[in-house]
C-alpha cells in the first residue's frame with residue numbers, strides 16, 4: 001500500500017479500515033488525478049507514516065502554505081498590535097537626525113542580535129513606531145511576539161482578566177512572561193495598584209533572569225522609573241539603553257515643510 005515516498009495516503013488507510021468514500025465508485029485510476037487536488041494525501045492533509053517511530057500521522061507537503069498562513073494569522077492576533085499601525089514598520093521609519101542610534105539598535109533587536117532595548121525620550125519621538133516595527137519584524141520571522149501598552153496592560157492586570165482574551169488570566173500572564181519577544185510601550189508613572197506594579201516588576205524580572213528579549217519605551221528618566229525595573233534595564237549586559245534627543249516628529253516635520261516652502265519661494 002505504501003507508495004515510493006514511504007507514505008501511505010490516509011484515504012487508503014481509512015478505506016483499509018473499512019471506511020468507504022461516498023463516491024467510491026468514482027475512484028477509478030484514471031479519474032483520480034482529476035478528483036484530488038493532492039494525489040499524495042487525497043486532500044486529507046495528513047499521511048500515515050510507518051518508520052522507526054512506529055505508525056504515526058504526518059502533515060502533507062500540500063498543507064504547508066495554508067498552515068503557515070494560519071500560523072501567521074494566529075501570531076498576529078496574539079501579538080495584539082494596536083489597530084491602525086500597519087504602516088509602523090522599520091522600513092517606513094524616518095531616521096531623522098538624532099534617531100540613528102535608536103533605529104540601529106531597533107534593527108539589532110529585530111534581527112535577534114540584541115536582546116533588550118530601552119528607548120527613552122520625549123513624546124512623539126518615534127519610540128512607539130520602533131517598538132511596533134520590531135514586533136512586526138519578529139512576526140515576519142515567524143516568531144511569536146506580544147505588544148503591550150503599559151497603562152492598559154496594568155489596567156488589565158488590575159482587573160485580573162480580559163473578557164475577549166480567549167485565555168485565562170494565568171495563561172495570559174504566562175504568555176507575557178515567556179513569549180519570544182515582549183514590547184512594553186510607554187512605561188510611565190503608573191497610577192496602578194501596588195499589586196499591579198508588583199506584577200509588572202515580576203514580569204520584567206522574570207525576563208531579565210531568563211534573558212528573554214524585551215523592548216521598553218518610556219518618556220521617563222531612569223530615576224523616575226520603579227527602581228526594580230530601572231535596575232534591570234541598566235544592568236542587563238545583553239541590552240542597550242538609548243536616550244533619544246531628536247526633536248518631536250511634528251515639530252521636525254513642520255520645520256522641514258516651512259523650509260521647503262522657503263525653497264519654493
Ligand SMILES: [Zn+2]
Pocket residue numbers: 038039040041042043044045046060061062063
Ligand atoms: Zn497532500
